[in-house]
Amino acid sequence: MTLAERIDLAETRLCTTVFPFLTNHHETLFGGKAMSIMDEVSFMAATRFCRKKLVTVSTDRIDFEKAIPAGSIIEAIARVQSVGRTSLKVKVEIYLEKMYEEGRELAIQGTFTFVALDDDKKPIPVLDGLTIES
Secondary structure: EEHHHHHHHHEEEEEEEHHHEEEEEEEEOOOHHHHHHHHHHHHHHHHHOOOOOEEEEEEEEEEEOOEEOOOOEEEEEEEEEEEEOOOEEEEEEEEEEOOOOOOOOOEEEEEEEEEEEEOOEEEEOOOOOOOOOO
C-alpha cells in the first residue's frame, strides 16, 4: 500500500446536528465543543492511519471562520496532512449545512499534531513495522 493510499483510507468524517445544548449564549456552536469534535475526529483519522497509541500534543491554529447556529448540520472531515518520524499532523475542516437548504460552507479549520507512544509512554516511530510502497 502506498502512503497516499493509506492517507486516503484513514480519512474520517463525523456528522452531527447542532442542538441547543451544544451552543453558547449566542445560540451558536460553543467553540470548546467544536475543538473537542475536531480533536476526536483527528484522533480517529490518525489512529486509522498508523494503528498506534497516540496522544494529541498540539494544535496549529484553529480558525473559526463562520458561526454555526443551533439547528445546523455539521460535518467534520479529518485527513492526515504530514507524517514525521514519531508524529503526524491531521487537518480538520468543519462544514456547516443549513438544515433545510442546499449547499454547505467551510466554517472552522485547524491542524492537530499527534505523537505515537509505546506502553511506557515513550515516543515511537509512527510507521515502524508498516510496509509502505512509494
